[in-house]
Amino acid sequence: MWGHNGAGKTNILEALYLVSTLRSFRTADLKAMLRRGCEHARVELEAFDDELGLPTRLEVRIDRQTRSTRRSARVDGKLVRSAVDFYGRIQAVLFTPEDLGILRGSPSARRQFLDRVVFARERAHIGDVQVYDKLLRSRNRVLKAEPADMRASERARLLDTYDHGLADVGARIWTRRVELVEQLRRPFAAAFAQIHDREALASGSFEAGLRYLSRADPDASP
Structure with a gap:
């Protein structure tokens, strides 16, 4: 256009x-x-x-x-x-100059970027993200509640319920993000090779890759 x-x-x-x-x-x-x-x-x-x-x-x-x-x-x-x-009935991929800030910005911006891609692939993902955010807000309200407003036993019961919900929904969200990054890994490396010095790439001195690092992954390291 x-x-x-x-x-x-x-x-x-x-x-x-x-x-x-x-x-x-x-x-x-x-x-x-x-x-x-x-x-x-x-x-x-x-x-x-x-x-x-x-x-x-x-x-x-x-x-x-x-x-x-x-x-x-x-x-x-x-x-x-x-x-x-x-959401997702029409699939759209948007890239603007502002998206370059994803690389330098906060991890939350990168997670949101991945989520937007997953939304277009699997409609259930947006529902899981909404549920996760709601559970997290509810859990934070319990943590901020004054002792006079809530008994210790009630606080512990609610936190346990929210923790189980966050773990269940969060696992589904995390799995889809990891699967997406894994599927993008080879195309990303191929695209990088097309625009960079092929001799450096052939020597193995300069390579590009993608990996989803998360505290939920025991094998992840900075």
Whole structure:
């Protein structure tokens, strides 16, 4: 896709990304995606569902209300209430200059980057991530609770419940991330070889690789 500056190329990409992931790659503020003076916006995409073998119509709406701005998604005109049921119907891969900061930024940014890739491959992953975040917030509230607000036995019981839930869901999340990195390892090395000094690569003095390091892996080392 090409066009003059200000022609709307980025707007088209943003619309495609929104209907693929339910989020913008430019802002987290839904109001910013509405044209000035407008109360509503809609992105509609007609596609073909390979799983069902039928054409389908995907739609994302943004509506400004009195106190908030809301987003909703529809498939063939029917409202979809869970993001898990909508996310991944259209697979999109986005790379922007800001993504280079993933290498220098925090580990959480790298985990989120991997999760976005897994989301497009397996819809169940987004549900597991949401459950994990909810369990973690609940556990942190218990830890911050004052002794006067909660008996020690109750605190221990709740923490044990949350720890078991985090371990169960976290194991599934960790496994999918590790599997993704392993599948990317060889293509990554091949792509690196195409853009770097082949003599240095052939001598083995300079190689590129990927590995998922986690405290959950007993064999991992810094």
